[in-house]
Amino acid sequence: MATIYLVRHGQASFGKENYDQLSPRGWEQGKILGRWLSDKVTPGAIFGGNLQRHRETVEAITTGYGSTLPDMQVLEGLNEFDHVQVVERFRPEWADKQVMARDLGSFPKPAKAFQQAFEQAVARWVSGEHDHDYAESWQDFRARVNAALNQLVGMADGADIIVSTSGGPVAVIAQQLLELSDRKALEMNSVIANTSVSRILYSGPRRSLAVFNNYSHLEAEDPALVTFR
Numbered sequence: 001m002a003t004i005y006l007v008r009h010g011q012a013s014f015g016k017e018n019y020d021q022l023s024p025r026g027w028e029q030g031k032i033l034g035r036w037l038s039d040k041v042t043p044g045a046i047f048g049g050n051l052q053r054h055r056e057t058v059e060a061i062t063t064g065y066g067s068t069l070p071d072m073q074v075l076e077g078l079n080e081f082d083h084v085q086v087v088e089r090f091r092p093e094w095a096d097k098q099v100m101a102r103d104l105g106s107f108p109k110p111a112k113a114f115q116q117a118f119e120q121a122v123a124r125w126v127s128g129e130h131d132h133d134y135a136e137s138w139q140d141f142r143a144r145v146n147a148a149l150n151q152l153v154g155m156a157d158g159a160d161i162i163v164s165t166s167g168g169p170v171a172v173i174a175q176q177l178l179e180l181s182d183r184k185a186l187e188m189n190s191v192i193a194n195t196s197v198s199r200i201l202y203s204g205p206r207r208s209l210a211v212f213n214n215y216s217h218l219e220a221e222d223p224a225l226v227t228f229r
Contacts, residue, residue, distance in 0.1 A: 034064020036217035044159025077148025080166035090121035
């Protein structure tokens, strides 16, 4: 059976004007992953969404890998859901970033406060009770991601491949393969580390999740490199 190395992007630039670019730590995480992958896989293809953090993660992996890798093929179905819209539908006042910064700054741990609000916002979206509020419903997101998985498997033609994507698609794919509830998928999404690797074994229509959320490459280098946002 061939293997899909499903990678969550490196740490993005939370709190910066352009969230979508990798942080310096995100670049380092990607390079470490590239070194780790170099003696494990010779990918026949690389796929990713069209987000900057997906592309830059592949660039960092390539640098660490140390030899030529295939160019990344873009599948927009691998993009993350619109987390900005999901949060703003839950907290409309946070459309003003100064208000959001002020509110979060009132907490001893702003990042933790944001994570709690984010999880509540995602739960509202996933509930299906407010689908009219969103450009893409949870069910539409799931369908999009799983269609992208089917597409990339067909394009891979039985080769080992690397996929650069985000936590949401990783959780949705794991949910499908393990036949989990939406609640369990949300729980999985909250613990997916930056540049973690989930491995899917596939042969024709058969697919099995062999490894979920492995970030041992970061722990071996420096546990402080492990991030979840």
